[in-house]
Amino acid sequence: SARLAETDPELSCLLAAETARQRDKIRLIASENYASAAVREACSSHLTNQYSEGYPGARYYEGQQIVDQVERLAIARAKELFGAEHVNVQPYSGSPANLAVYLAFLKPGETVLAMRLAHGGHLTHGSKVSITGKHWNVVQYGLDPETKRLDYDAIRALALEHRPKLLIAGHSAYPRQIDFAAFRAIADEVGSLLMVDMAHFAGLVAAGAHPSPVPFADVVTTTTHKSLRGPRGAMILCRAEHAAKIDKAVFPGLQGGPHNAITAAIAVALKEALQPDFAEYGRQCVANARALAERLIEHGFDIVTGGTDNHLVLVDLRSKGIAGKPLAAALDRAGLVANYNSVPWDDRPPQDPSGLRLGTPSMTTRGFREGEFRQVADWIAGIVASGLDEDVIARISAEALALASSFPMP
Ligand code: PLP
Numbered sequence: 001s002a003r004l005a006e007t008d009p010e011l012s013c014l015l016a017a018e019t020a021r022q023r024d025k026i027r028l029i030a031s032e033n034y035a036s037a038a039v040r041e042a043c044s045s046h047l048t049n050q051y052s053e054g055y056p057g058a059r060y061y062e063g064q065q066i067v068d069q070v071e072r073l074a075i076a077r078a079k080e081l082f083g084a085e086h087v088n089v090q091p092y093s094g095s096p097a098n099l100a101v102y103l104a105f106l107k108p109g110e111t112v113l114a115m116r117l118a119h120g121g122h123l124t125h126g127s128k129v130s131i132t133g134k135h136w137n138v139v140q141y142g143l144d145p146e147t148k149r150l151d152y153d154a155i156r157a158l159a160l161e162h163r164p165k166l167l168i169a170g171h172s173a174y175p176r177q178i179d180f181a182a183f184r185a186i187a188d189e190v191g192s193l194l195m196v197d198m199a200h201f202a203g204l205v206a207a208g209a210h211p212s213p214v215p216f217a218d219v220v221t222t223t224t225h226k227s228l229r230g231p232r233g234a235m236i237l238c239r240a241e242h243a244a245k246i247d248k249a250v251f252p253g254l255q256g257g258p259h260n261a262i263t264a265a266i267a268v269a270l271k272e273a274l275q276p277d278f279a280e281y282g283r284q285c286v287a288n289a290r291a292l293a294e295r296l297i298e299h300g301f302d303i304v305t306g307g308t309d310n311h312l313v314l315v316d317l318r319s320k321g322i323a324g325k326p327l328a329a330a331l332d333r334a335g336l337v338a339n340y341n342s343v344p345w346d347d348r349p350p351q352d353p354s355g356l357r358l359g360t361p362s363m364t365t366r367g368f369r370e371g372e373f374r375q376v377a378d379w380i381a382g383i384v385a386s387g388l389d390e391d392v393i394a395r396i397s398a399e400a401l402a403l404a405s406s407f408p409m410p
Contacts, residue, residue, distance in 0.1 A: 023409050026376060026400050028338040030312040030359025031172070031200065033229045034366065035265070036272060036410045042265035043231050051257045055247060070264050077270035081206050082214050084237035089266055090250050090258040094199045094223035097234035097250075098124040099131065101195050101219055104242070104249035105166055108135045113159055113192070114168035116140040119344045120314075122172045122197060139164065143174075143344050148305045150174070152182040159190045169213070170197030170221075173341055173357055175289075175308035180216035193218045199234075201310050203227025203361060206273040207282020210310060218242060227285065227311055227361045230269025233262045281364060285311045288360040291370035295377035304343055304355070311364075315356040316343045320384055323348060324356045330388040331356075335400035336379060366407040375403065 005012040022034070035043075047067060053060040056068040056075075071089060078087040091097035106112065112132070115121030119142040123130040126138025139162045144151035159167060167190075169183045180196065187194040196213035202222040204210035213220050219238040224230035238246050251258070272278060286309065293303050293313045304314040317324055324340030331338055342348075343355035360373065379396045386392040 024401055024404055025332075025335050025337050026404050027362040028336060028358045028360075028376070029362070030339075030357055031223075031226045032359070033203075033226060033361045034410050035225070035229060035231060035269065038272070039229075039231055039265045039268050042268045043261050045261050045264055047260035047264050050260050052260055053251060053257045055251070067260050067263075070260065070267060071258070074263050074267035074270060077267055077274065078235055078237065081270055081274055082212065082220070082237055084214050084220070085240040086238050086243035086246070088236040088238075088246055088250050089233075089263055090255065091221075091234035091236060092255060092259060093232060094122075094197075094221065094234045095124050096254055097221040097223075097236050098122070098195075098197060100236060100246065100249040100254050101221060102132060102136060102166070103253050104219075104245040105193055106136055109137055110166075111137045111139060111162055111164045112166045112168060113139050113141060113155070113162060113164035115171055115174075116142045118342050118346065118350070119143045120171040120174035121168075122170070122199070125168050125170070125197070145345065148344050149176055150178065152179060152186070155183075156186045156189070159186050159192065163190055164192045166195055167192045168195045168197060169217075170195075170199065172200055173312065173314055175293075175303075175305055175310060175312050175314050177210060177309050178213070180211060180213045184216040187218075195219045195221065197221045199223040200226055200312070203229055203273065203278075204282045204285060204310060207279045207285075209279070209282035209286050219246065224266050224269060227282070228269060228273060229281075229361070229365060230273075231262045231265035233259065233266055235266070284369065285360045285364045288364050288368060288370060288373045289313055289358075292358060292360065292373040292377050295374045296380065299377060299381035301381070311361050312357060312359045314341065314343060315358065316354060317356060317384075318343075318347075318354045322384060322388075324353050325351075326388065327356055327384065330383055330393055331380065333390075334379065334383060334393045334396040335404065336376065336396075363407070366404075366409055368407060372403065372407075 074089045075087045114125035117127045126133045141155045167187045194217045196217040201210045205212045223234045225232040289308045293307045302316040302319045328340040341355040341357035342353040
């Protein structure tokens with residue numbers, strides 16, 4: 001803004017540079033998106049000035065006349081969009097949302113069964129470096145070594161052996177749909193609660209482009225800033241019977257005052273996701289990921305599970321004799337922003353793994369369709385085939401800038 005440019009030119013320049021970066025690059029990070037101007041307007045509203053510890057109608061501060069309505073609106077829209085009985089919109093982000101679920105249902109040391117980070121799970125699903133892996137006894141399941149897909153028989157066997165109090169489904173890097181009914185059956189058989197972390201694919205669920213976990217899970221957590229295309233935040237959806245426990249775990253269990261401007265922006269994003277064109281957006285995210293995967297396969301790339309049925313593609317680079325980290329850096333120089341990622345049974349360390357993760361939510365928001373994603377695949381293949389040749393990277397970077405320029409960002 002003009003005012004920031006006057007009072008803090010140094011920071012203002014950085015913000016302008018980041019805007020230009022997001023505009024000029026082709027962003028392929030599966031967990032990112034472009035929030036609308038309306039969402040960003042709500043994020044920067046005067047609600048950021050206010051304290052509101054508590055919940056609508058039961059706050060610890062005066063002055064809640066307006067914000068109570070804002071939070072109730074966000075909750076009502078989330079319930080409508082996902083068909084949930086109860087929603088908490090206050091978690092600061094996905095990790096605290098997940099932690100709140102542990103806090104709500106588990107005593108320290110109790111057993112959780114969740115997906116291994118190295119096979120696509122999230123840090124908060126019990127990784128040893130996360131508080132979840134330090135304070136609880138987390139047993140982890142992985143993928144089938146042949147198909148690289150979830151092996152429900154193996155998950156059931158682990159559940160029968162370890163009798164977890166909480167079973168967690170959901171992922172950050174698994175390119176297939178989850179069979180929520182199968183998870184429910186396992187949870188029922190061993191008497192555990194079922195949590196689904198739908199952070200990555202919540203937008204697809206909202207769009208009807210991915211089955212919904214809500215009818216099957218006791219509790220569903222999600223971030224709001226990935227495929228759902230809202231501000232950086234999170235929500236917890238749960239059955240009415242768990243409402244009080246979840247709310248108490250978020251506040252006062254884990255957090256203080258909610259970030260009210262973000263709550264408003266979540267309400268805006270949820271209204272956007274309720275519009276008919278959001279269904280088209282979700283369908284296109286999946287179609288684009290499929291086109292990207294198919295073209296990479298035509299170029300001889302090894303795609304984990306042989307394809308995708310969500311918004312992400314996981315490339316196993318071992319057959320190409322290149323590691324993920326140098327490739328991701330080269331792609332970034334070419335204007336294609338992605339992240340290096342472990343692949344299942346990776347023989348390299350997580351800081352320097354064998355895979356590349358690609359996602360479609362951001363560029364689908366800008367209007368990319370299958371043709372543009374095939375072009376992206378051709379560029380990636382060209383850069384790999386050239387052995388990361390800087391002349392090739394420079395040529396593609398000019399072409400990628402030209403393509404990005406014809407798809408304005410919100
Ligand atoms: N859950 C899943 C499945 C995720 O992929 C992520 C983030 O990548 C999170 C939770 C955590 O979200 P945040 O980064 O907002 O804490």
